[in-house]
Amino acid sequence: AQRVTQPEKLLSVFKGAPVELKCNYSYSGSPELFWYVQYSRQRLQLLLRHISRESIKGFTADLNKGETSFHLKKPFAQEEDSAMYYCALGSPGANNLFFGTGTRLTVIP
């Protein structure tokens, strides 16, 4: 069965410091992994997906099939990065995305 684990409910970093939000998944096939973000008083929106291999707002995420991880990283955190981040897994034949429980990131000025 598909499962997504985000071990940190809360994460605080200082502005300018590196940030890493952890995501581990369990799925036996070839998954599609996503990071969604919800800024304060805004709707949930896609941040990036592993298949596009882009850097969005300075964030990157690499799919590590050996460790079944898809950690989100940014070398220098900004105050505007403060938000709720959800890791999600999709798979061929599935009807929905499986979301983790989310990590609330706070960037301290």
Place this chain on the structure above:
Amino acid sequence: GAGVSQSPSNKVTEKGKDVELRCDPISGHTALYWYRQSLGQGLEFLIYFQGNSAPDKSGLPSDRFSAERTGGSVSTLTIQRTQQEDSAVYLCASSLSQGGLGEQYFGPGTRLTVT
């Protein structure tokens, strides 16, 4: 263009009453999803529509929950005989792609409070 819209934005209801939540997806999006967002629980999948049909109702938590979609567009989620544990934010999303591989566009949610 217009995004996914949901109404009402907030709903307070008494335990035992029925509620209807509405979702207007992005025009042309054939796939529509309902999720429930509870504190500390992440997003819980409820139901998925492809067009007007719901091939996957496995996430509905009980038979008090039902949903329909008409004209391949608007969807309503109905909760009968509401209970306090139904209190949550109900999110709707739509997608061009069917299944779980396409980008999903979320609405602002309906915050349901059952007193």
